[in-house]
């Protein structure tokens with residue numbers, strides 16, 4: 001029905017390309033390709049909401065839909081079914097297949113226990129020979145003893161299926177060769193006595209298990225005054241597991257709850273000079289915008305590859321505090337003023353009891369790293385009392401006497417992030433402390449704030465000693 005063309009459509013490069021195209025709007029998580037337009041120039045999809053913004057910014061006029069090519073400038077549409085499919089391969093939400101699949105070896109019954117150790121959960125069955133081994137150790141010490149991995153190292157049998165995840169002829173399959181979750185047929189399990197047609201899932205999927213750990217990481221390792229909101233907001237958008245993404249998710253959940261004045265992704269995109277998939281800020285804001293709305297699960301693949309390219313160590317052993325620091329620094333480097341919220345100003349005050357000499361050193365950090373006792377239970381308040389109490393660092397006053405040194409907050413922080421430092425060092429090794437930390441709802445920080453340095457400081461102290469609230473005291477004095 002449409003047959004008129006225009007020079008823009010005629011000139012558009014509509015040939016197939018080997019590069020994989022992500023079937024998701026570049027500025028949000030819309031992924032229904034049928035409801036989107038594909039910019040032929042950028043080779044990116046934009047949803048109905050964002051395609052206008054994209055055209056306005058770039059002056060790109062030619063887009064593809066499922067059935068036609070459009071030129072926005074000349075308002076022409078030419079039927080072209082199949083073109084979109086030809087030049088885009090789309091993003092498959094299930095894991096990709098890998099070359100390690102065909103196998104045939106002698107049958108062996110699947111055991112409900114690791115072949116090498118007493119572990120009976122998180123078991124993986126080798127799809128080549130039916131060997132059962134336990135899974136990997138998680139950073140928190142849970143999980144297995146890595147005997148399934150050991151089996152791979154010894155035999156080079158690459159694929160293993162998690163016991164209890166088989167349902168409807170599918171299961172969680174991991175390829176040790178490629179080191180990732182893959183989609184692979186599990187028919188060989190039948191030879192080891194598993195009824196893959198009638199099995200029902202009894203185990204959590206890897207994704208679910210990792211999300212449990214996510215939650216644990218969020219609540220144990222990072223404490224901020226507003227974190228409790230996260231527990232209530234079940235209907236909010238969630239970040240799906242995309243592999244090695246616990247800390248990435250934890251970080252963005254926290255940021256979305258505590259950062260103020262986060263601009264909408266559209267505002268940034270208007271003046272962004274990068275292509276959205278290559279811009280850390282575009283992708284961060286895309287995720288943060290999604291987290292501010294409700295209801296679905298999003299998979300920030302593009303953000304993850306962006307952060308990887310920017311040098312964040314997402315693939316290896318991770319540390320939440322490190323992730324937190326690096327990502328915030330990165331966002332700030334990209335000009336994200338709103339990421340500065342986490343800055344905590346501290347003072348280290350050294351005092352000499354003999355000559356009353358004292359010196360102050362100011363510092364600022366993104367979070368306080370508070371050590372915790374080796375065992376038992378502790379409360380945040382006792383940890384703080386300990387952290388802010390005077391110690392001797394070995395530094396000496398010019399008079400020869402040892403300085404007594406005290407940490408203090410330089411001011412009442414708007415937001416205070418605390419890392420409970422669970423790592424201890426003994427005999428050259430690192431160990432993890434299992435100490436339980438009780439967290440009270442309200443914690444008064446006034447006692448940990450350094451005394452004012454103004455001439456009125458003494459007065460403030462006097463008022464404080466009388467039980468007057470610090471803020472009130474300061475206000476009263478500054479207005480007299």
Ligand SMILES: [Zn+2]
Pocket residue numbers: 025026027028029030046047048049050
């Ligand atoms: Zn969109």
Ligand SMILES: [Zn+2]
Pocket residue numbers: 039040041042043054058060
């Ligand atoms: Zn474009």
Ligand SMILES: [Zn+2]
Pocket residue numbers: 006007008009061071072073074075076
């Ligand atoms: Zn045209």
Ligand SMILES: [Zn+2]
Pocket residue numbers: 114115116117118119133134144145146147148
């Ligand atoms: Zn084992």
Ligand SMILES: [Zn+2]
Pocket residue numbers: 126127128129130131151155157
């Ligand atoms: Zn095997």
Ligand SMILES: [Zn+2]
Pocket residue numbers: 098099100158175176177178182
């Ligand atoms: Zn593989």
Ligand SMILES: [Zn+2]
Pocket residue numbers: 268269272273274276279280281282283
């Ligand atoms: Zn950008």
Ligand SMILES: [Zn+2]
Pocket residue numbers: 352353354355356357397398399400401
């Ligand atoms: Zn002295």
